Amino acid sequence: METRRVNLEAEQSELKVKDDLSEKAKLLLKEAATLLRNGELVAFPTETVYGLGANALDSRACNQIFRVKGRPADNPLIVHIASIEEAKKVVKTWSVQAEICAREFWPGPLTLVLPKRDIIPDIISGGLETVAVRMPAHPIALELIKLTGFPLAAPSANISGKPSPTEGDHVWQDLHGKIPLLIEAGKCQVGLESTVLDLSGSKPIILRPGGITLEQLRAVLGEVDIVDEGQKEAEGFIPRSPGMKYRHYAPQGELIVLKGDIQAKREIINKWSLARNSKQKLAVLCFAETQARLLEHIENIDFIFTLGSQENLEEAASHLFEALRFCDKQQVELILAEEMPEEGIGVAFMNRLKKAAGKKGLTEPNTLS
């Protein structure tokens, strides 16, 4: 299958008001809606990461998503809607908490897990009694959902296990030849996936930290828990979010998190840079402010990727997947990545960084082979 790739980045600002859609954008989104209506898949931008969309009410179309991504069947999909009314049509109970969250954070990077209605096919919910719903904040995504007239099931548009795509190129690398259309619109602003908040139990619980922070949710809901990632290692633990048991965000190379003060981080970099052999490529991911001190007198680093400033952690976090994908492209074998404080967006950033790390549990240079 040939994949058509169309870039709407230039038209994006005009998309905010429907009447202002450029002819090019209007035409393309109509074509995309027709493809979706015919059961095909379309990749599109959202404010978090690119999504791979299908008609959420068509189980055959949704099946395609699993096939194309190589995704395990028990990992459920998020259903994207363009209005609260539409959300109410796919869930059985729209609670006060759901109303509060939707009013406060939609459209935006928050996914709500609620008891599902029967119109949602089992393939979407992976056999669970719940469904995950989200209203994305990207004008193209919203317009596409409105044009189709049905909710869109959309996981991140990557091959399962790879870092999520935050620009059109990433989607192209993973899915070209497998889907008919990729709508591009530059880099995703949040760059990390949405927060998945389970509202189906007695107390709200964050199953996946993301673009909306624990602090923001507590400010409007009061008590909110967050799933303890360590818990899932425990024997017999049944994850409430099936996706959590799979390894995600994994670069091809090994990743080690740089922790502690500058001196401690520097020592780790130095140690590994001396231990590597000449064929192994090594990359450092760090902040603009720490770069010079971290790498002082250290020479044999192949790539230095500056995530951004410590003064703007949201922006720095938005570049993480881009950095991991860059390292894959350059066939980097060892990535040394600086940690972020675990508060605000840092919780989601560290969640992804830890998942990307420790594939082989490397701790000492002599284990590098």
Ligand code: TXA
């Ligand atoms: O930002 C995002 O959420 C992006 C964009 C495209 O919207 N989508 C995304 O989808 O990240 P995906 O499929 O890559 O991740 C969905 C996560 C998985 O961890 C899955 O297990 C969880 O949401 N999930 C989906 N339905 C669920 C449910 N009913 N109960 C618990 N977890 C659910």
Ligand code: MG
């Ligand atoms: Mg994903």
